[in-house]
């Protein structure tokens with residue numbers, strides 16, 4: 001049976017096309033996923049539309065209680081969910097657990113719905129007049145998510161959307177469908193009424209249907225920049241509210257006064273965790289001064305030699321495979337490109353051979369951690385998002401030079417600075433043209449009660465994902481001004497604009 005959809009609280013087939021889902025650690029496929037056609041997506045939108053009036057009128061506290069029950073279920077089923085993530089994405093199990101935990105934190109935040117939706121109230125805005133703002137849901141909203149966080153990124157979106165009173169159609173990545181579907185089924189078990197969360201597996205046809213159906217009022221997207229840009233412009237052209245988070249190329253700057261050993265350890269996890277397939281990964285280290293660069297390269301080389309690469313479900317491994325054969329070829333191509341462009345290849349991941357349990361060379365999509373030195377702006381390996389275990393060291397003479405380089409880059413998702421100098425750190429965090437900044441923190445992913453988003457070509461739209469911005473994104477403000485005159489108040493016409501004067 002192919003992996004199906006989840007519509008109106010039950011499993012649903014639909015669409016005549018399907019595609020294989022691979023285990024990246026073996027290169028084998030044991031399953032197919034259905035690709036929804038237009039009619040299937042429309043049936044999911046129908047279900048969401050029908051569920052909307054009753055769900056909109058359900059008190060926020062009751063909506064929040066579903067989230068509280070879901071949190072418990074996610075914790076109880078964490079092992080099964082993480083095994084599905086690893087089997088389709090390839091990341092090591094401990095990393096899958098980390099992603100799920102960050103997703104659960106979004107559920108915890110969503111369970112504060114009554115507090116988040118309280119609105120704003122002004123008694124006596126005028127004589128006998130009260131005024132308040134309330135935040136009303138939009139209706140049916142949609143989410144489209146990438147392959148690299150099959151549990152966490154959907155949980156950035158739909159829990160906040162539904163606690164705000166909307167109903168949802170989710171289109172996860174067709175490359176890693178199973179854990180996302182499993183969580184949608186748990187949401188039904190937690191008490192989410194049929195039709196409030198619907199999931200359609202699919203590709204461009206499904207996305208286009210969501211973008212063009214006038215019943216879908218808002219679209220949240222996370223994925224690569226070219227697709228984000230397309231989604232943003234098409235969705236806005238269809239009068240939808242759109243937030244589209246795109247790709248990244250994050251720089252870590254290391255000053256000469258930094259704790260070099262600590263910086264190296266932090267950079268190892270940030271560059272090679274999840275095989276470099278994170279939008280907050282660090283693929284570029286900007287070393288200020290040749291001494292800093294030499295020390296970093298030596299430290300990185302030492303730690304890279306000790307890294308274990310292999311199947312994600314073996315707890316001894318630090319790094320798993322890339323997600324697909326096609327992506328493996330792309331990342332390997334960038335290493336070839338870096339050599340051609342004249343960067344110094346210090347550690348070559350192309351030489352890695354992983355053996356399976358029977359001692360044979362694995363057919364999985366394994367690429368070893370790779371280190372380039374003397375990377376320069378203008379090289380494709382500097383400019384473009386590689387999304388693999390490839391780290392480049394760029395050498396500069398000053399913090400000012402490092403910051404100018406970061407500001408000139410088209411992406412502005414995350415960045416970080418390693419230093420012991422508070423003044424430099426404060427200047428960097430205040431002035432750098434990037435949306436998420438770490439000081440001695442390599443992966444500054446905001447906690448669930450802040451919001452996540454980059455600048456420049458890493459985000460299209462005004463509001464960031466999850467946290468307080470999600471309340472604004474998934475609701476529209478209504479402001480009500482109310483007067484109950486007492487029976488002895490004189491009622492006479494006034495022709496001047498109402499003001500607080502007098």
Ligand code: NAD
Nearest residue numbers: 145146147172173203204207223224227245246247248279
């Ligand atoms: P992708 O853009 O290929 O796919 C993302 C989603 O869009 C998938 O659901 C896919 O089915 C759909 N899609 C793909 N091509 C489409 C098209 N032409 N028209 C309509 N829909 C289409 O991205 P990916 O490879 O799954 O994920 C990796 C990318 O996501 C990287 O660029 C990474 O930086 C980015 N990402 C960004 C963030 C962030 O928060 N900024 C977070 C995670 C991943």
